[in-house]
Amino acid sequence: MHNKFLEKYYFIDKFEKSNIDKQDLNTTIIYRNYKTNYKISEIISIRNYCKGKKIKFLISNNIKLSLKLNLDGAYLPSFNKDYDHLSYDLKKNFYIIGSAHNIKEIRIKEKQKVDKIFLSSLFKKNNNFLGVNKFNLISKLTKNKIIALGGISKENLKLVGLTKSVGFAGISFFR
Numbered sequence: 001m002h003n004k005f006l007e008k009y010y011f012i013d014k015f016e017k018s019n020i021d022k023q024d025l026n027t028t029i030i031y032r033n034y035k036t037n038y039k040i041s042e043i044i045s046i047r048n049y050c051k052g053k054k055i056k057f058l059i060s061n062n063i064k065l066s067l068k069l070n071l072d073g074a075y076l077p078s079f080n081k082d083y084d085h086l087s088y089d090l091k092k093n094f095y096i097i098g099s100a101h102n103i104k105e106i107r108i109k110e111k112q113k114v115d116k117i118f119l120s121s122l123f124k125k126n127n128n129f130l131g132v133n134k135f136n137l138i139s140k141l142t143k144n145k146i147i148a149l150g151g152i153s154k155e156n157l158k159l160v161g162l163t164k165s166v167g168f169a170g171i172s173f174f175r
Contacts, residue, residue: 006160007167009097009118009147010174015046019175025054027174030075030097032060040069047071063088063096073097076112078105078120083112099149101128106142117142118169121150122160132162139164 050057098109099118
């Protein structure tokens with residue numbers, strides 16, 4: 001798979017126009033702020049700026065707010081095991097992405113009916129480190145589209161092409 005066709009997901013925790021300006025149309029912005037409550041005015045500012053740039057915008061861990069603010073979708077982190085959103089009336093083209101670190105968490109995300117799953121960690125050597133081979137083995141256990149997450153850099157981006165991943169996500173890669 002040629003890397004220019006990979007979907008890209010950029011996690012942000014504050015609104016910085018200069019970082020969003022660097023992104024192309026194939027990049028989705030995901031706002032996540034777990035330290036404080038969401039500032040609705042900031043989310044609206046990011047949403048409006050992204051719409052002007054024709055970039056998709058999601059927020060983390062709050063599907064109800066994503067729907068209320070007419071965002072493109074929502075992101076459910078691995079620690080979110082809630083199923084309440086299954087009773088919501090989702091708009092057309094609204095999508096939900098979830099993250100997982102192992103097969104148990106993948107099964108939860110499947111039950112949450114996410115559209116795609118971030119699987120971590122591909123390269124970052126932490127407690128969830130998988131590496132390319134284990135990443136591929138685990139990703140074969142789901143029919144959901146997989147997005148690579150964890151330690152992706154310009155130096156190892158070509159290795160993402162060795163996986164079943166349809167894209168990649170990160171923070172530092174996009175800055």
